[in-house]
Amino acid sequence: MKTLIVDAKGKLSVEEIEKPEYGPCQALVKMLSCGVCNGTDTKLIHGEFKNFDTYPAILGHEGVGRVVEVGEKVESLKIGDMVLLPFLEAKVKDYTPGWGAYSEFAIVGDAQAYIANGMGEGTPSWNESYLAQSVIKETDKVDAVGAAMIVTFREVLSAIRRFGFKSNESVLIIGAGPVGLCFTKFAKLLGMKTVITADVLEEKVQEALKMGADYAFNSSVCDLIKEVKELFPEGIDYVVDAVGINALINQAMELVKYNGKICCYGISAKPYAEIDWRKAPYNWTLQFVQWPSKKEEGEAHSQIMSWINQGVLNPLDFISDVFNFENITDAFSLIEERRQTTKKIVIQYE
C-alpha cells in the first residue's frame, strides 16, 4: 500500500509499504480521509516536535477509515463501519509511525474485546487510542471528509474540559485558524458569557464572528490589549493561545483576572520563554494542554456528535480544501503558503 513518509530533513514522499497486520481484537480499515494538522504534522516535518526524533516517519493522526477485515475476537466493530482514528502501530520497514494515518490502510482496536480478553488497561497489548477509535453511526449526520474534522473537535473539546471553562465566564481566544474557531464555537455552545476572538487576518476575524464570538478583533489593526481591557477592566477568566506563540503568554498576563488562566494549546516551535509576571495579578495560572489524552478524546465524542446531529456544528465550516491522497504533497505545500483563506485541509483516499 502507499503511505506518506517524511525523512529527517523534512522531505515528504509517497512510498510503497506492506499492509499492516492486525491482531485478534483489531480490525483493518481502508482509509477514507485524514485531516492535515497544522500543528503536529508541521512540527514533525520540521523536526520541531518535542521528544520525537525517529525518522523516517509515517505521518497522519486525524484519520477516518472503513472496516474491511476484523480479527477473530472483535465484538464491537463490523465490516463496513466508519471508524475514527486508525493508526499504524508498528514500525514498517524503517519507518516509525508518527501515527501513520496517511496510508491506504491502517488499524483500529476494539476496546471492549481487549478488556473482555484480559488485554485491557495495564497490560502490554493495550493502547489507550482504542478508547478514541469511535464508530460513526449510519444515522450520524457527517460524511467521511467531515468526519476527519471530528478528531480536531474532540481534541479541542477535551482540552477545554482540562482548562476548565465554565459557563458564564469570559474567554479571549488568540488565533482564528481551525483550532481557534473550534475554541470560539465551543466556548459559546458551552454557555460562556463572553467570547472574544482575535486574529491578524481580517478574513479569520469575520469567521470568528460567524462562529458566535461576541467580539472579534483584528489585532494587526487595533491594540488588542487596550480593547480587551476596555471591555473587561478587571480582566478575563481565560486567555487561550490557539497558535503557539510564546510572546502571547506575557501579553496575556495583563489581561487575565485575579485567579484567571492562560491556556496554551497551540504548540510553539520554541519550548522555552522569558516570562514576566509583573503585570499579572497575584494569582494566575499558566496551563499547557498540548496532548489531549485519547481517553478524554473518546469521552468528548458524545458531546461533539450531539452538536453535529442537532445541526449546530458543521464540520464543513472548518474545512477549506480537500486533496486526493495522490496529491498529498500538494496539501503540505499549501500549508506552508499560510494563505489567509486556508482552514483545515483534508486528504481523501479516492
Next chain:
Amino acid sequence: MKTLIVDAKGKLSVEEIEKPEYGPCQALVKMLSCGVCNGTDTKLIHGEFKNFDTYPAILGHEGVGRVVEVGEKVESLKIGDMVLLPFLEAKVKDYTPGWGAYSEFAIVGDAQAYIANGMGEGTPSWNESYLAQSVIKETDKVDAVGAAMIVTFREVLSAIRRFGFKSNESVLIIGAGPVGLCFTKFAKLLGMKTVITADVLEEKVQEALKMGADYAFNSSVCDLIKEVKELFPEGIDYVVDAVGINALINQAMELVKYNGKICCYGISAKPYAEIDWRKAPYNWTLQFVQWPSKKEEGEAHSQIMSWINQGVLNPLDFISDVFNFENITDAFSLIEERRQTTKKIVIQYE
C-alpha cells in the same frame, strides 16, 4: 390596569387594579407576554401549591415586559428594553401576588443599582429575582412570545445543573410535555450519551424524537421498564419525573443504576408517597428540585441565549397556542382540557 385574579375556590376573573409603584432602583414594564405554567399556575388555582394559602391571588410568573419608566437610580435598564420575569412585589387591594405577571404592568429591579446603593443581598430591599430579570438584547434571536419560553428554559437548565447531569451519562425522562421536551433537548445539547423519553401520548413521543431523544417510548402501548432494562441492563444514571406522579418514584427504582438518581422536577399534587426501595440498588438518590433559585436561573441565561442565538434551540417549537390577554381565561380552560396537542400556552398583551 387589568390583572388576573384567582380566588380561594379557583375561580378566575380579570379585575381592575392600580398600576404598581416602583422604587428608585426599579423599572415599570408594560407586559408583552407571559407563559402559562401547567404546574405552578394549575396548582395555585386548585389550592394545591405547597405552603401557599393567601387568596385571592394574582397569578403569572413567566412574563416578559418592556421598560416604560425607570427609577432615578437605575443604571442597567433603559426605556424600551425587553426584560424577563417582571413581578408584582406588593399586595394590591386584597390580592396577594402569586407573582402577578398576568397584569398589564409589572416591576423589575436593577440588581447592579441595588448593590451600588447598598441595598444588595442581605438587606431588606433585596429580592433575589433581580438576578434573573435579564434584558433580552436587540441582537438576540427571539421575539416577545418566544421570550416567555426562556423562563421555562432557564428553570429546567438550572434544575439540570442541580441534578448534576454529566456528559456521557444516560437519562430517562418521563413525560414529554413542554418541561419533558426541554429536559430531552438540553440533555442532548449537554452531550449526554443516551437520552430516552417516555410519554403516554404518541404525538408527544414523536416530539421527543424530534428534540433529539435517542429513544422515545409510548408507555401506554409498551412495557417501559422492560424496554429500558433491555437497553441498560445495569441501569440508567438519571430518571426524571417531568410530570409529578409519585408512582414514578417506585418505578424508577428498578431502573436507576448503582449510585444513580431519581430526579423529581414535576410537582405532584400529593406531597407524600409510600416508597419501596427493594428493587433499588444499594446506593441511590432521590432528589427534588421543584423551586429553582432565581440566582441560578439568572446564571442559566448565557447558556440558553447561546443555544437560541446559534439556532439550535427554538422557543417556538415548545409553544402550541398564543392567547390575547383579554381571552386569558380561555387559555386556562384549554389547559384543563389536557389535549394531546397542547404544549406551552403563551399570553400576549394588546
Next chain:
Amino acid sequence: MKTLIVDAKGKLSVEEIEKPEYGPCQALVKMLSCGVCNGTDTKLIHGEFKNFDTYPAILGHEGVGRVVEVGEKVESLKIGDMVLLPFLEAKVKDYTPGWGAYSEFAIVGDAQAYIANGMGEGTPSWNESYLAQSVIKETDKVDAVGAAMIVTFREVLSAIRRFGFKSNESVLIIGAGPVGLCFTKFAKLLGMKTVITADVLEEKVQEALKMGADYAFNSSVCDLIKEVKELFPEGIDYVVDAVGINALINQAMELVKYNGKICCYGISAKPYAEIDWRKAPYNWTLQFVQWPSKKEEGEAHSQIMSWINQGVLNPLDFISDVFNFENITDAFSLIEERRQTTKKIVIQYE
C-alpha cells in the same frame, strides 16, 4: 480450619471446613482479627439483608489477616504482611460466603499482579475487593485489633465522600454507635463548621462530645427537632441516619435546609416507608449509601491512615469488647443485648 456459619434460621455455629485455595495472584492469610458489624452481620443473621438468601452462609467482612503463603505471580504482598479485608471467595461445602472472614484462614488478591497479568477490571478473574485489600505498613500506628476498625472507618469515609460533605457546612448525625461516632469524628476532621450528634443513650451522647461534636443531644430527654431548629432556623445541610430507622427520614425533612440532603447510611430492616415531604423545603435530596464500593474504600485508605498515624484518630476509642474466636458466638449474644456501653466488638484469632 474453623469458620462461623449461620443457617437460614439465624442459628450460629462454628464448623470445620477446608482451608481456602488461592490463585497465582492471591495470597493465603491467617486471620488476626475481624470486626463484628452491627448492621450487615445482624441483618444476614436475621435474614433481612436485601437480596441475600443463600444460606447456610459464612459471615465476616471486616477482617485483618497476616500473609502466610503467596501465589507465584504475586508482586505486592509478601509473607508476614498484615492485610485488610481478606475474604473467602468461593463456596465451601454448602456454605456461601457472606464474605467469610470469620474463618481461621482467608484470601487476599494482589491487584497490581492481576492487572499486570491481564486479569484486571473487566475480566472474569477480577474482584473489586482487591483494590481495598490494603497492606498495613510496619510504621503504621495500629495493631491487629485496631486495624479491624479501619474497615469501618474507610466505609464511613467513602460514604461521606459520596454524600458530598463540604467543609464549612453543617451536619446532624442521628445515632452515636460506632458508625455515628465515625461520622461525628470525620465530619469535624474534614472541617465541617457545625456537627450535631444525637442518640437516645446518655453515654453515647457523651462519647459524641468527646469525638468533637459541637453539640450532642439526648433525644430521649429533649425535643431534638426543636433544639436543632433553634440552632439552625434555616435548616441543616446534611442529616445522617446512622442507625437505619425510616421514621428519621420524615423527621429529617423538617430540619434540612433548601437544597439540603438526608443521608441514609444505616440499613433499615424495612426497605419501604411512607414519606411525607410537606415539611421539607422545595428542593431536597434523599440519598442512600448503603454499600460503599470497594474501590472507594481503597481510595479512603490514605486519609484514614494519615489520621491514625498523626494520632488524631484512635481505633481503640471505637472498640468496647474483644472476643477470642473460640467465643465468637458470645460476641453475637452481646450484640443482641444492645447494651449502652457496647461499641465495636472485635474478634481475635488466638
Next chain:
Amino acid sequence: MKTLIVDAKGKLSVEEIEKPEYGPCQALVKMLSCGVCNGTDTKLIHGEFKNFDTYPAILGHEGVGRVVEVGEKVESLKIGDMVLLPFLEAKVKDYTPGWGAYSEFAIVGDAQAYIANGMGEGTPSWNESYLAQSVIKETDKVDAVGAAMIVTFREVLSAIRRFGFKSNESVLIIGAGPVGLCFTKFAKLLGMKTVITADVLEEKVQEALKMGADYAFNSSVCDLIKEVKELFPEGIDYVVDAVGINALINQAMELVKYNGKICCYGISAKPYAEIDWRKAPYNWTLQFVQWPSKKEEGEAHSQIMSWINQGVLNPLDFISDVFNFENITDAFSLIEERRQTTKKIVIQYE
C-alpha cells in the same frame, strides 16, 4: 499609640501615632500578638513587593487583638473577644498601612453588621477582610501567641484549596520553613498519599519528618531530582515552591507528571524568569497563588480550628521565637540572619 514604620529605604522605627478611629460596624482592638511574615514583610521592607510603593508604611498583617470598644451597630463582636486579622484601614499621618497590625491598636469589622446595614459586598464601605476577622472562641485551644499562627495556617490552607490538592495524590514541597511545614502537615492531614519535603538545612528536614512527611530530603547533600524520580518514575502530581526561587520552576518541570502542577506560593524577589519546558510533560500547569483571598481565608477557619481543637495541629510547633513589641526591630534583625533554627517569629504586646 506606638506603631512600626518602614521607610522607602527599608529603615524600621517605632513611631507614635493616633489610635485609629472605628466606624459603627467596627470594633477597636488592643493588639495581643502579630506574626512576622518572612515573605511579605521582608519584601515590603526591601521595596520588592509587587505593586507597592507608598512609603513610609506601617507593617503587620498576621495580628490578633482583643476587642476593647465596639461601634454602635456591631452585632457579632463584644468587648473581650479575641479576633484575628485586625488592620489599620486608613492612612495615619503620612503612613500608608501595609496592613498596619504592628500597632498597639487596630480595627476589625463585623461583616454581619455591615451586611445588615446595607454596607455589604459591592458597597464602598465593604472590605473583604471582614470575612476573615474571625473570633477565637473561649473553648478554642489556642492562646494569643499561637493564634497569630492561624493567619498563616489559613493562608496556606486556602492556597492548597486553590491549587486543588486531592487525597491519594502525591506532592513534593520545596522548602521547610514555617510555610513549607504547613504545606507538609496539611497535605498529610488532607489524606494525600505521598508527601515529600525538601530543604537545604538538615534541621528543617527533620522538622518535616515530624510534621508527617513520608520522605524528606536534604537537597544540599543529595540529588533531589534523582531521588524523587526514583520514587515516582512517572512524576509527581504537585510540586510546591514554598520559598520563592524561580529556578525551582524549571527543576519542577522534570518532576511533575502528565497533567501535573507546579505551585508557586513563595514569592520570588524577581517576578520574571526564563522557563524551559523541554523536560516537562506535554500537559502541565504552573499556578501562582500568592495572595489568598480574605474570603477564602475566612472559609478555611473551621478546618484549621477543628485540627487545632482536636489536638493534631499545634501552632506552637511552628513558632521558634517570641519578641515583645518594644523589641520588634530585633525580630526583624533575626529574620535577616536566616538562622537554621528560626521558624515563625511572633510579636507580643505588653
